[in-house]
Amino acid sequence: MRSGDTVMLAARGLRKEYGRDDGLVRAVDGVDLEVLQGETVAVMGPSGCGKSTLLHLLGGLDRATGGEIWLAGKRIDRMRERGMAAIRRAGVGFVFQAFHLMDELTAIENVELPALLAGRPPRAARRRAAELLDRVGLADRARHLPSQLSGGQRQRVAIARALTNEPLIVLADEPTGNLDSEATLDVLRLFEQLNGAGQTLVIVTHDPRIAATADRLIGMRDGAFIDETRLTGVTGKRDTASSFGTLVNLDG
Amino acid sequence: MQQEVVLALLAKEPAHGYQLRARLRQALGPLGDAMNDGQVYVTLARLERSGQVTCERAAGDPDRPDRKVYGLTAAGHRRVADWLAEVSWPKPDLAEFHLKLLAAAAARLADPIAIVDAQRRELLRRLRDAERAAMAEPEGSEPALLFDGIVLRLQADLRWLEACERVWTRRRSGRG
Numbered sequence: 001m002r003s004g005d006t007v008m009l010a011a012r013g014l015r016k017e018y019g020r021d022d023g024l025v026r027a028v029d030g031v032d033l034e035v036l037q038g039e040t041v042a043v044m045g046p047s048g049c050g051k052s053t054l055l056h057l058l059g060g061l062d063r064a065t066g067g068e069i070w071l072a073g074k075r076i077d078r079m080r081e082r083g084m085a086a087i088r089r090a091g092v093g094f095v096f097q098a099f100h101l102m103d104e105l106t107a108i109e110n111v112e113l114p115a116l117l118a119g120r121p122p123r124a125a126r127r128r129a130a131e132l133l134d135r136v137g138l139a140d141r142a143r144h145l146p147s148q149l150s151g152g153q154r155q156r157v158a159i160a161r162a163l164t165n166e167p168l169i170v171l172a173d174e175p176t177g178n179l180d181s182e183a184t185l186d187v188l189r190l191f192e193q194l195n196g197a198g199q200t201l202v203i204v205t206h207d208p209r210i211a212a213t214a215d216r217l218i219g220m221r222d223g224a225f226i227d228e229t230r231l232t233g234v235t236g237k238r239d240t241a242s243s244f245g246t247l248v249n250l251d252g
Numbered sequence: 253m254q255q256e257v258v259l260a261l262l263a264k265e266p267a268h269g270y271q272l273r274a275r276l277r278q279a280l281g282p283l284g285d286a287m288n289d290g291q292v293y294v295t296l297a298r299l300e301r302s303g304q305v306t307c308e309r310a311a312g313d314p315d316r317p318d319r320k321v322y323g324l325t326a327a328g329h330r331r332v333a334d335w336l337a338e339v340s341w342p343k344p345d346l347a348e349f350h351l352k353l354l355a356a357a358a359a360r361l362a363d364p365i366a367i368v369d370a371q372r373r374e375l376l377r378r379l380r381d382a383e384r385a386a387m388a389e390p391e392g393s394e395p396a397l398l399f400d401g402i403v404l405r406l407q408a409d410l411r412w413l414e415a416c417e418r419v420w421t422r423r424r425s426g427r428g
Contacts, residue, residue, distance in 0.1 A: 046414075181400070181404075182391075185383075185386060185387065185391075188383055188387060189387050192384075192387060208375075208376060208379055208406075208407060208410045209379065209383060209403065209407065211376065212376045212377075212379040212380035212383055213380060213383060213384075217376060219369075227369060229373045229376065231376065231377060231380055
């Protein structure tokens with residue numbers, strides 16, 4: 001579902017360093033990345049490899065030490081704080097491992113909040129939020145507080161919230177990290193739907209289940225990309241049985 | 253175990269061959285699609301010859317195999333009971349891959365890490381296929397449960413590959 005080969009997000013020579021001299025830590029160490037419009041890219045690596053820091057840099061939550069970041073053809077890493085805030089609000093949708101919902105707001109209030117912050121009329125914001133909750137299968141939970149929802153449901157609310165302002169890109173940090181197997185499958189379904197609908201997505205994770213749903217998988221170690229695997233496109237969709245055998249051999 | 257599967261499907265009541273095929277499809281989902289329809293009949297014929305299955309021609313067209321009704325004999329019932337009581341489980345077969353890594357490193361013919369990477373890519377593709385297949389099945393359905401098992405085993409294999417990578421990375425850098 002790629003619209004031509006438009007590059008939605010690009011990073012060049014991206015670096016993030018902490019400390020100095022002997023204590024210098026290169027959390028992100030010269031990353032080059034291009035994410036095409038409509039593409040889902042997963043960055044996979046062990047904890048501490050720099051993948052979360054990378055995601056924060058890409059979404060403007062943190063400032064890089066060096067390198068460039070381009071979003072939809074605009075260089076964003078040198079923007080002033082006000083411009084960055086606007087990008088974070090409308091250009092990028094974030095999904096976090098710990099959901100980060102507002103506990104005192106209902107599901108629908110959480111989802112409409114980014115629209116209200118972006119200055120949309122309350123009525124339109126509410127309508128959009130209701131649509132999104134329906135899309136993530138939680139229309140009947142709209143007036144529940146986060147504490148009344150399961151982990152999987154909270155993450156689905158958080159995904160709906162990430163989509164509120166129709167972001168150019170959704171950045172997800174370990175979105176299945178706190179979920180059990182069944183809730184993980186719900187989130188996988190949702191990301192597959194988003195991918196199918198042409199949403200551009202970058203997921204950082206150490207969970208192979210969500211990584212395996214990406215179009216492209218990048219391995220990260222010690223702040224740098226070490227390999228890249230294309231999971232779709234080349235071979236296309238494979239026959240299920242050829243992947244797993246027939247399981248029951250009736251010839252015996 | 254293969255013949256037992258067919259026998260067990262007949263344990264509740266006699267059935268036509270096509271009913272057995274439909275039951276397998278329902279249980280296995282897309283994995284059942286790959287089954288050769290003839291296999292069920294070949295197995296039924298073998299079971300009939302060995303006296304574990306009886307076959308009666310239902311009224312109608314006697315030449316059509318689908319018209320036959322299959323049922324269990326006493327021997328067939330006993331074998332199903334034995335099968336249900338038997339404890340068996342597929343054994344993980346990791347020794348070959350393990351020895352491949354050892355051989356690659358010892359003979360310096362290939363980089364063990366590269367072999368692990370290639371294997372991981374393959375498993376991730378399989379995981380993707382399994383996830384997709386699982387997502388396509390209704391929650392709580394029989395095939396969804398089967399795919400759950402496949403997904404969990406692939407995850408375990410991927411974790412073992414991570415361990416392989418760690419050890420072989422240490423060894424390569426001379427710290428192991």
